[in-house]
Amino acid sequence: MRLIIAECSVDYAGRLSAHLPRAKRLLVMKADGSVLVHSDSGSYKPLNWMNPPCTVSVLTPSAEQALVGVQQVWQVQQAKTDDVLMISIFEVLSDISHELGDDPGLIKDGVEKHLQELLADQLHLIEEGASLIRREYFTAIGPVDILLRDANGSTVAIELKRRGDIDGVEQLTRYLELLNRDPLLAPVRGIFAAQEIKPQARKLAEDRGIECLVLDYDAMRGIDDGRPRLF
Amino acid sequence: MRLIIAECSVDYAGRLSAHLPRAKRLLVMKADGSVLVHSDSGSYKPLNWMNPPCTVSVLTPSAEQALVGVQQVWQVQQAKTDDVLMISIFEVLSDISHELGDDPGLIKDGVEKHLQELLADQLHLIEEGASLIRREYFTAIGPVDILLRDANGSTVAIELKRRGDIDGVEQLTRYLELLNRDPLLAPVRGIFAAQEIKPQARKLAEDRGIECLVLDYDAMRGIDDGRPRLF
């Protein structure tokens, strides 16, 4: 990994065109050839970048560029597409390199699937007397998140999202249409469950006779393992 | 901006929990207090990070931590949420700081909105005799990109995408359904316009009687400002 602090301007051409005027910035060149251009603020997304695989060529500046003080031009070329990043360097303030080696990688815990497991374990949140048919009930058009039988013995399909958007309602609608063709299951009604449900999605769901259910993830997790989230 | 190359392990707790085992990594601390943890590969997304506003406190390692060789523990605390990043540093290999100052920011060109403006100015691309009703025609379920009246006086709704996917067809279908309930507008037909249209999306659109239109952005821009895209 090579870290350069430099006064530079940057041009990108690819899916879109973008230009960064002259300023001091951090240039990161990773071992896989990727390049990041970072300013001293903003969040993790660089101002500009190039994904691997790519090749970096150092060009001599044109007469015009030399005249305005450009010392080097770095051309970063994507190997697979024709995306290209041109970095014009006016002054290098710092330039260090280090071998970092492979990274063991991130271990994540506590995502979406977890919500499904929790809800399957806490069917009383949906309604009393419900019993699980199965999680990830497979159909020709994809898996239904949760399928269950209510106290009256009729079938309920649940679509689960972290954020309840229109797409999720469309998805559940398609499942319901399909499931209702199955005489062993029909009639099947739907519940759209999410940590938050967008007004548009709620409207659409209600128009279609789909019930909406807002879930409290922290509470569900709290019931399940009894401890608040800590290290 | 402070750049540290260090042997470290990292724990994050917030929306999810995540752990990075001990390895050499780049730690970037920006002027606004945000922190990035980068490895020597992968794309621009850091392995772990904390968004501003946040505060960094350097803690003395616990007896347990000291025993395994931790020299310092950095606690990066989000100011608004309770997200926290704990960075255990075993060895610092490099530590430099530079003042970068404010960044003038990125200048973009060639995005979605531009395409909409161009198309609204070049209605002949859609069909002769068409006249604009309005761009961003608002409905209860969202804005229709372009609404126009064709040579016969009937209404046409256009959904515009850079990449024409099934979602876009679904979206246009919903608009059409709604617009056709309005006696002042009905009958409304739809055109799905994009720089490229996926086969699945085309099939679905045609099944629903929606016309597909592939746009040549460069040509449209060329007509508009006369110059091809170059640096």
Place this chain on the structure above:
DNA sequence: TGATGTATCTCGGCT
């Protein structure tokens, strides 16, 4: 390998 769904999404625009 391509399609699909999620994200500690980020970012900009608008209400």
Place this chain on the structure above:
DNA sequence: AGCCGAGGTACATCA
């Protein structure tokens, strides 16, 4: 401030 849509989305999972 919040909501909504797009992204050079990135990223993981699954067919």
